[in-house]
Amino acid sequence: MNEEKRRAKILDGARVAEEIKREVAAEAARLKAEHGYVPCLVAVRVGNDPASAVYVRNKVRACEALGLRSEHHELPEETTTDELLAEVATLNAREDVDGILVQLPLPRGVDEARVIEAIDPSKDVDGFHPVNVGRLTLGRTGFAPCTPAGIIELLTREGIPIGGRHACIVGRSHIVGRPLAQLLLQHDATVTICHSRTQELSSLTRQADILVAAVGRVGLIRAEHVKPGATVIDVGMNKLTDAAMAKDFFGDAAPARIEAISKRGFTLVGDVYPSEVAEVAGSLTPVPGGVGPLTVAMLMRNTVTAARRRRGLS
Ligand code: GUN
Numbered sequence: 001m002n003e004e005k006r007r008a009k010i011l012d013g014a015r016v017a018e019e020i021k022r023e024v025a026a027e028a029a030r031l032k033a034e035h036g037y038v039p040c041l042v043a044v045r046v047g048n049d050p051a052s053a054v055y056v057r058n059k060v061r062a063c064e065a066l067g068l069r070s071e072h073h074e075l076p077e078e079t080t081t082d083e084l085l086a087e088v089a090t091l092n093a094r095e096d097v098d099g100i101l102v103q104l105p106l107p108r109g110v111d112e113a114r115v116i117e118a119i120d121p122s123k124d125v126d127g128f129h130p131v132n133v134g135r136l137t138l139g140r141t142g143f144a145p146c147t148p149a150g151i152i153e154l155l156t157r158e159g160i161p162i163g164g165r166h167a168c169i170v171g172r173s174h175i176v177g178r179p180l181a182q183l184l185l186q187h188d189a190t191v192t193i194c195h196s197r198t199q200e201l202s203s204l205t206r207q208a209d210i211l212v213a214a215v216g217r218v219g220l221i222r223a224e225h226v227k228p229g230a231t232v233i234d235v236g237m238n239k240l241t242d243a244a245m246a247k248d249f250f251g252d253a254a255p256a257r258i259e260a261i262s263k264r265g266f267t268l269v270g271d272v273y274p275s276e277v278a279e280v281a282g283s284l285t286p287v288p289g290g291v292g293p294l295t296v297a298m299l300m301r302n303t304v305t306a307a308r309r310r311r312g313l314s
Contacts, residue, residue: 003312006283007031007278007279008232008277008278008279008280008283008284009282009283009284010283010284010285010286010291011154011158011231011233011283011284011285011286011295012277012286013150013154013286013288013289013290013291013292014289014290014293015202015293015294016153016154016157016158016294016297017150017293018215018293018295018297019157020063020153020294020297020298020300020301021065021066021297021302022274023125024297024300024301024304025065025066025089025204025313026098027065027304028066028067028068028304029067029173030071031211031304031307031308031313032067035311035313037307037311038067038068038069039068039069039098039099039303039304039306040068040069040070040096040097040099040303040307041058041059041060041068041069041070041071041072041097041098041099041100041101041125041299041303041309042070042072042073042091042097042099042100042101043059043060043070043071043072043073043103044073044075044084044087044100044101044102044103045072045073045074045077045102045103046073046075046077046079046084046102046103046107046110046248047075047076047077047079047105047106048077049105051118052103052104052105055103055277056072056103057072058296059101059296060301062296062297062299062300063300063303064301068197068278068300068303068304069096071297073087075087077107077111077250078107078283078300079107080109080110081109081110081111081114081115084102084106084110084115085114085115085118086103087103088100088118088119089118090117090171091123092118092119092120092123094248095167097123098123098125098286098303098306098307099125099299099302099303099306099307100123100124100125101121101125101126101299102116102126104116116128116130117129117130118200121142121143122306122309122310123306123310124143125146125299125302125306126143126145126146126299126302127142127143127144127145127146127149127179127257127302128174128175132144133174133179136179136182136183139186140311143302143305144179144183144292145175145176145179145297145307146295146296146298146302147175147176147235147291147294147295147298148176148179148180148182148183148298149171149183149298149302150291150295150297150298151180151183151212151233151235151291152180152183152184152187152289153294153297153298154233154285154294155210155231155233158283160210160231162184162188162189162210162285163187163188163189164185164188164189164190165189165209165210166188166189166190166192166194166207166208166209166210167184167189167190167191167196167208167209167210167211167212167234168191168193168204168205168207168208168210168211168212169181169184169191169192169193169212169214170194170195170196170198170201170205170211170212170213170214170215170216170221170271171193171194171213171215171235172193172195172219173197173214174285176212176214176235177193177195177212177214178193180212180214181248182195184210188297189210191295192204192207192208195215196215197274202224202226205221205225205226206224206225206226206227207227208227208230208232209227210230210231211225211226211227211230211231211232211233211281212232212235213232213233213234213235213236213270213271213272214235214236214271215236215271216237216238216271217236217238217271218236218238218240218269218271219249219269219271219272219273220236220271220272220273221234221271221272221277222273222276222277223272223273223277223279224277224278225275225277226280226281227280228280228281228282229282229285230280230281230285231274231281231282231283231284232277232281232283232284233285233290233291234270234271234272234274234284234285234286234287234290234291235267235270235291236269236271236287237263237266237268237287237288238269238270238271239266239268239269240257240261240266240268241261241266242267243258243261244263245261245308246258246267248275249269249273249274249275250274250275251273251274251275251278253274255268257296268285268287269289270285270287272284272287274286274287
């Protein structure tokens with residue numbers, strides 16, 4: 001490790017998310033006052049995935065808090081692709097619905113790609129439809145996926161420069177890694193994407209001014225992966241159940257985490273090894289309370305944007 005011991009600044013994603021949500025609430029209030037219109041998001045959840053249930057509940061609650069309308073459609077685990085396509089077609093046809101979100105992952109046997117492609121791109125507030133993916137790649141107006149868009153907001157509002165900086169993303173998912181690469185490119189970063197087949201991972205990540213971990217592997221990013229002073233964004237959301245591991249993992253913050261494990265059976269952790277990385281990085285997002293709240297805030301923003309655009313108000 002480097003000789004000089006640092007303590008990374010903790011980037012408070014939850015605070016930035018509150019700031020964005022206040023702006024969205026003000027925008028929604030203006031739409032209502034000037035046009036008598038309240039934007040509406042419909043979240044569709046299929047099956048019994050407990051994590052998805054929590055995520056969707058958070059999204060619906062955020063709508064309520066910001067003065068947006070929302071509906072939560074719960075479909076059974078046995079739902080077929082055709083049944084889900086019929087649900088999407090109904091929502092596409094409803095004039096009062098501005099945003100449609102189909103929570104992923106879908107149960108095995110449901111054709112995820114067909115379902116996403118069936119969503120009207122003008123209501124695709126997740127930014128997953130190929131039309132919106134294409135528009136993002138071309139730098140044209142569409143919807144950017146919420147987690148990558150939230151990361152850009154965090155960097156911008158925290159005054160972390162992107163232009164000309166080297167950004168390294170670990171993870172090539174369609175939800176985070178790939179769209180984030182496009183957004184960082186649009187902000188003039190030099191972008192490297194690493195993945196499970198990348199050789200000599202640390203030699204690439206150590207060159208990054210902005211390092212983003214989005215793979216879903218507990219503690220993958222350690223001190224040796226980080227350039228001193230770098231900004232580290234942890235998108236991982238994993239369950240840690242081993243109290244002995246938590247002790248080393250969290251350093252000073254370990255007692256609270258060990259208590260959480262003994263009470264709930266787990267504590268949420270990211271892809272970054274926080275006690276090590278905090279001594280090398282310049283700034284670091286926590287898990288939880290980092291990127292997660294930003295995703296919800298950007299979904300709210302996309303929903304209001306969809307409502308405005310669909311009425312020719314943008
Ligand atoms: N599953 C994990 N993240 C997301 C997301 O941002 N949107 C949807 N629809 N499903 C997800």
